[in-house]
Amino acid sequence: MAICSYLAIPRNGAANDLEAQLAALPGCEVTRAVNREVFLLVTETAEEEEEAALQEAFKRLPGLAALILTFGELDRENR
């Protein structure tokens, strides 16, 4: 299991679309700031492959200007 959080910054005019797209991704929970165009994104993935797929999905979001990692819980033994 991995739990991470991010700040997601939308491109101009893309906030609504981005919110919907992020919310539709598996394991993603989105909270929109009430007074700025900034999202808190919390992700939960069970496997490394799932996490990699999610990262790839982020790269394909046209309305995403920046994604800033702010927390990582990574209690998995590495190689």
Next chain:
Amino acid sequence: MNALPRREFLKNVARASAAAAAAALVPGVAFGEGMPSAGDTQQALSWKKAPCRFCGVGCGLLIGIENQRAVAVRGDPEAEVNKGLACVKGYHGIQALYGRDRLRRALVRRGGRLIEVPIAEALDLVARTLTSTIEQHGKNSVAMYGSGQWTIPAGYVAAKLFKGAIGSNNLEADVRLGAASAVAGFQSTFGLDEPMGCYEDIEHADVFVLWNSNMAEMYPVLFSRLLERRRRNPTVRIIDLGTRTTRTSYAADHRALYRPQADLALANAICHELVARGWVDRDFVERHVSFKRGATGIGYGLTSDPPVSEDPADVTFEDYEAFLEEYAPERVQDLTGVPAAQIRWLASLYGDRARKVMSFWGRGVNQHTRGTWLNNLLYNIHLLVGKVASPGNSPFSLSGQASACGSVREVGALAHALPHGVVSNAADRERAAAIWGVPAANIDPTPGLDAVSLFRALERGAVRFLWIQGSNPMVTLPNLGRYRAAARRPGAFLVVSDAYPTPTTDVADVVLPSALWIEQEGLYGNSERRTQHFEQMVQPPGDAMSDAWQLIEVARRAGYGSLFPAEQARHVEEIWNEYARFHDLPDHRMASLNELKRRPGILWPFVEGRETRWRYNTAHDPAADSGFGEFDFYGKPDHRAWIWLRPYEPPAEAPDREYPFWLSTGGVLEHVNGGSLTRRIPVLHRAVPRAYLEIHREDADALRIRNGENVRLVTRRGALVIPIRIDFRAQPPRGHLFAPYFDESLPVNQLTLDAVCPISRQPDYRKCAARIERLSRPDA
């Protein structure tokens, strides 16, 4: 408080961390009700502060500990450096503690194989061999090679053991490979090492000029502060000057590509324009600057010659003006590749009195056969316009490793240095001897062997005992094949302390398992003179112990025990208190350990409870004498900063018909140095699992090479089969190649040239000549 399920608790921590980071980045941001409070994140985990252990930015982190295991990381919102943020390395750094192949036991080579032994037996052997080598071959036959990843106590104990007790200045660190030209540049221009400003300059600057520094990858959190400064103030400009197009270039407002080595001419051309256009701050220059001419034609350190002696000559401003004549923009545009109009525009940014300017650089400037000169030239630009040592006006040399400054440069762990001094200065030697409790005659006034010279001495048998701690030189040295052979030479005894097996432990006679980062108490010092304390949070595995305590154990066995703390539980405190005595002056002090334990980090000098944010500025620095005016460059005997006349000189090796490409090696976001830690962090390893060779698409087309195809990369030092990447992270210009060096399975530094800056003795990894050979393929 009712206990939450662990998963929900961690999600609360994740939400709270993101909210804290948002508050730091976007003032006034609100997320409404339902966000977890700080109390919701206190359950089960204990959170302890530590600086990140990777790059020299020095981000403050909070480490979540559960059942004696580090399980979570968040940026420390109290840390001024990063204001709650961290980069991908920082967030995943704790995984470096838990690789399956961690070294847990000491190893000794017997019959050609490394055999597990009790650690006491290994320490006995190290001490016995150290002593017998000194007895048979003299004190200069032994040497130590440490790291910018050392803690301050480890670097300090190494300096005291080698320079004070043994009397050998053969103490070096991998910082020589990354920052020696920065040290020599500071010393020759200002007389004292390390920046005069601090990261707070970013919040005051209007223009950022990045000199061959891919900050977006190498210093991502600091770069985010530049971007945030620009976001809040759209008139701010970021200028990227470099030899290839990188992620930094794409984020910059303006970019210019210059030819390798031509940075010397470019910097002088900017100075030419500042003088020609009347943009020089005459009052500042007359009050605070001296002009010096140094030796020229100084070679490339390709033999083990001693460092060049500068013997500077006084010259006048008019001499300097005449020197600059040959650097008129039109005269150097072909050499540099930068159009004259663009050079003039760059000069206008520095020359505009209404704009505050920061210049940033790191290894892209320092790893240069004229690295010291180039550091001098960048200071020249700032000194001519008086944009130095005041908020927002700041030439800023960045260090690459977590504690290159704190654990090596500050504590005297380079061959020429003492804590807060140099071995060649009698007063510095006497002060060190008094604090260390050794006769002053113990400290040799002659600098020891620099890193490359040290391995050359190993090659010829002049050094016979070498202890390497926390570094992986069998991946990171230039012209690597030569020094791998030297390390295997019969008669050489190598001790390697590390946390994981590496190509360097492969050639060791003794391997000592080291504690990593938060498995010990320690202190780091970052790029902006900030000292950062961390406590021991988890136990190291097996017999692993801190590098500092390994040194003390060996010192005790070698008969120097009375010079070092006897009690492991208090050794960091005792070492810090002793080290702080070197800085115990009325106007220059370090913070107490108790103060450092309370805060994420403190800038030195720390005098009467105040950090010194701008050294040499009489309004900020208690050591600066206002009798000299607004600034007092007290590091120099004339209380002035020195502008050096440093010409363009060609590189040691350049492309030709046989080797038509420039080859440069360097870093990537996900990996640090030789990669021994970051390659064991799955998310980082997966992102960039192997080294690769970047080439311009048109060059690839001309050679009929496809993306991902393996090619043979050849230089005069050897050849390597390596996959091609086109338009991956960065784009080298035509005729240029770039390869990251973190991958021990593709050791690209065996192809680089071991030419060094003859003043700083730092190698130039950025310029050698190479060719590409296609491998035969079925469809070719």
